[in-house]
Amino acid sequence: MGRTLAEKVWDAHLVRKGDGAEPDLIYIDLHLVHEVTSPQAFDGLRLAGRTLRRPDLTIATEDHNVPTIDVELPIADPVSRTQVDTLRRNCAEFGVRLHPMGDAEQGIVHVVGPQLGLTQPGMTVVCGDSHTSTHGAFGSIAFGIGTSEVEHVMATQTLPLKPFKTMAINVNGTLRPGVTSKDVILAVIAKIGTGGGQGYILEYRGDTIEAMSMEARMTVCNMSIEAGARAGMIAPDDTTFDYIEGRDHAPKGADWDAAVEYWRSLRTDDDATFDMEVDIDADALTPFVTWGTNPGQGLPLAERVPDPEDFGDDNAKVAAEKALAYMGLEPGTPLREIHVDTVFLGSCTNGRIEDLRAAAEVLKGRKVASDVRMLVVPGSMRVRAQAESEGLDKVFTAAGAEWRSAGCSMCLGMNPDQLKPGERSASTSNRNFEGRQGKGGRTHLVSPLVAAATAVRGTLSSPSDLD
Amino acid sequence: MEPFTSHTGVGVPLRRSNVDTDQIIPAVYLKRVTRTGFEDGLFAAWRADDSFILNQEPFRGGSVLVAGPDFGTGSSREHAVWALMDYGFRVVLSSRFADIFRGNAGKQGLVAAQCEQSDIELLWKLLENEPGTEVTVDLTAKTVRAKDFSAAFQIDDYTRWRLLEGLDDIGLTLRNVDAIGEFEGRRPTWLPTTNPVTAG
Structure with a gap:
């Protein structure tokens, strides 16, 4: 029996298979951190006398609180400033790479990861932010977590998780001029509802998705959470590899070849079955x-x-x-x-x-x-x-x-x-x-x-x- | 985490579906760096309205929230759970919870009990007709009771066990620290690290 893309990535990250009601223990390849959902997690580590297990798989940026004008000045709102300062202190103490305000790589955490080449196919990516589903556009399992889970990943680089169900969102046809990937995902959400994806990983498939750029795919996967799904994925292809190649953290040389060979295996098998399938006619979509x-x-x-x-x-x-x-x-x-x-x-x-x-x-x-x-x-x-x-x-x-x-x-x-x-x-x-x-x-x-x-x-x- | 076996408290009927986490606690209340003190942010926009249920006696002192479907949608903010608990809630009943909210609740000892919508409707009527009615949520038996009303609720077995025992997830996971180390030894070497890349 074949496996879906989500099942392949899941299986490749099993530290330990759960017995009975017990969840699986899943390894996390990349942990993205920002100022709002991390201070209590860092505090938890300190209180328990724990270390951050893999600072080299962790990266932080300042995004939620930051002003977008006068960024060279101190943040005027003292509470926002305290939260950002707390992140800076925590990152320094625990050895986490941080892109603060004023840095050339600062930005929204889900824009920063992909553009640095840190988001790659087949990975598990988490962040204390529900729009972590964005990174699923690369064929990774990426999802938002709460602060307790942020602390859990910091301490163990793993999460105990029950396997998700799988849902195929088949989008076929040609988008008319003026119709974008945003319109596709809004139409998907209107169709299945804000709770329709609960308990599922969505896999967006079909020729409309294949024709999309990486950035368009990120827009689609980003809003998976708005349909209730913690994660959305798209199988990696040449569009994906072309986007990643040459970026700062992309594999180089022989590593690149080995990675691409593996990434090409990350497709839902023809004989795999989804728990649910939904069809969207892209020809019929309008803004x-x-x-x-x-x-x-x-x-x-x-x-x-x-x-x-x-x-x-x-x-x-x-x-x-x-x-x-x-x-x-x-x-x-x-x-x-x-x-x-x-x-x-x-x-x-x-x-x-x-x-x-x-x-x-x-x-x-x-x-x-x-x-x-x-x-x-x-x-x-x-x-x-x-x-x-x-x-x-x-x-x-x-x-x-x-x-x-x-x-x-x-x-x-x-x-x-x-x-x-x-x-x-x-x-x-x-x-x-x-x-x-x-x-x-x-x-x-x-x-x-x-x-x-x-x-x-x-x-x-x-x-x-x-x- | 304190063990949870059973709780009895005043039920609060919240006749709304899609209560998203921006309603439970708006973003401007997320700026604290501590784990407590979020009660002021709970349903902040709605509480500005005197007719809101939590502004009325005896619901003001409620501890069992009975809500419509799709509770806790949207943002991953665990602050939503902290705000509910800081206010005094110990249980939320709904016919459907957003995944992240339910997970966050289970980590903090807030019981997210999933009931049939028909049972929610019965409870709403009961709590509205007889304000101040106490609701008992028994995690051992997985039942919710109030006066003559009684119904079963769903909660996944593992979360239930952890809540009953009051177990810390990180402590449980660290029992597998050797398996984690072995897994790390098998990871492909080309996987990225966040160590700064030097030009060249």
């Missing part, structure tokens, strides 16, 4: 936006705000009513007529160079609407430097957008980049939860193309609306 307060509440941009009465299930109906009340929306309003105050381009979902290029292409020679503010926040300082070398920063600032330094920024508003109560955003980030981008803020999740077009028109729009 997708969310209207509610969870990422499953999304629709094609051409649709209207739904009527809660049309939801069959009572829970879905109540959830829709609450969502529309929070979002300040009336059933039947065309989504294209929803006016936004803010456009946020960035985050671990859509803060990479291709995302910035796509948005800049739309904004070139155009202006952000006078009553809209647009924040462009690169996912890392390396992305920022790359964008500047291509002149993208000039395109953004000429259009009237703000060009910022790297960090999580308005995706979750732990730094000063927040929505005010009642303000509405079109955001390329991953969560439209109540208050996510600032207390009382209202979020519509969109692709970078929709974000840019929306900035120009001031209402939710796709680039085709600009012609």
Whole structure:
């Protein structure tokens, strides 16, 4: 009986197979650390007199709290500053490599790992952050963990885990112009729901996925958690190998050949079976936006705000009513007529160079609407430097957008980049939860193309609306 | 971790589905570097509204939260579990929990007990009709009881055992330290380390 990609990677990391109800003990190849979910874990190590087992498999960056302007100054918010300072002290004490604010490699943890070549096929990658699923785009098992698990990995480089079930998400067909991987994943979440993936590792398959760049694949895997799945994966192929080759931490010489030979084996066998399969027709997809307060509440941009009465299930109906009340929306309003105050381009979902290029292409020679503010926040300082070398920063600032330094920024508003109560955003980030981008803020999740077009028109729009 | 066998406390009906971790504790409350003191952040946005259930007696002192499906979705923040426990909750009942939240709960001694949605609905009615009703959650028997109501709940056997015994996961894993060392000896040498790479 054949095995799925997820099962192959799992089996290759078994330190110990669990007996009966006992979980398996799984080895962790890479542990990514940031300032928010680590201080209590470092404290736990200290209290128990334990060491960090593998600092050489651990890397830290400052991302959640960091301001995206005046980054050369001390952080103004004393509580944020304390958290960042605590990370610096902890990394120094336990010997962890850290990319702090001001460093050329600082950025969002899920942008930093891949661009350094630290994320490779067939690995196990964890971080105290649910969007760790991003790294599954390389064919690794990558998932978010809580702080107790962060401490566990620090102390043992392993995690006790029950095997996941497997779900194939088959995406076939050709994406129309203006339709992106963000639209694909929003459509997947709308189809299976925010709880549909619970207990599963998703494997995205099919010719649509195969045709995607690595960055597009990362966007898809990033939002697996929004469908309830801890992890999403894509089988590695030449696109993957081309992306990794030559990066700082990529294998070199004979090691490269040995690695690629192994990586080519990381495909779901033809006779393997998934616990569940879902099919998505890529030909039929159009730009997708969310209207509610969870990422499953999304629709094609051409649709209207739904009527809660049309939801069959009572829970879905109540959830829709609450969502529309929070979002300040009336059933039947065309989504294209929803006016936004803010456009946020960035985050671990859509803060990479291709995302910035796509948005800049739309904004070139155009202006952000006078009553809209647009924040462009690169996912890392390396992305920022790359964008500047291509002149993208000039395109953004000429259009009237703000060009910022790297960090999580308005995706979750732990730094000063927040929505005010009642303000509405079109955001390329991953969560439209109540208050996510600032207390009382209202979020519509969109692709970078929709974000840019929306900035120009001031209402939710796709680039085709600009012609 | 303190062992958990059974708990009896005031039940709080929370008639909401998809209670995500940004609702349980908004990001601005995550800046502390300690493991305690998160009670103020619990449901912070909702608690600003006087009509919210936790602002009403006798629910204010509740310790068994009865919530709608898909509880704990979103962020991996363990602060959500700390906030619930710091406030005084010992048990959350829901028909479906997000994976990471459930895992985090089990590490900290918060019982995430999975019930049928029909049982949740019955409990909601009972707790709303008779505010202050105490709910007993028996981890040994895997049952939840309140007045005449009684139902079974699900929790995975390993988590249940660890909670009953109050066992520390890291201590358990370190019993396998030799196996971990042997595994490390078998890892391919081309796997990356985070040691800085010098140009060349």
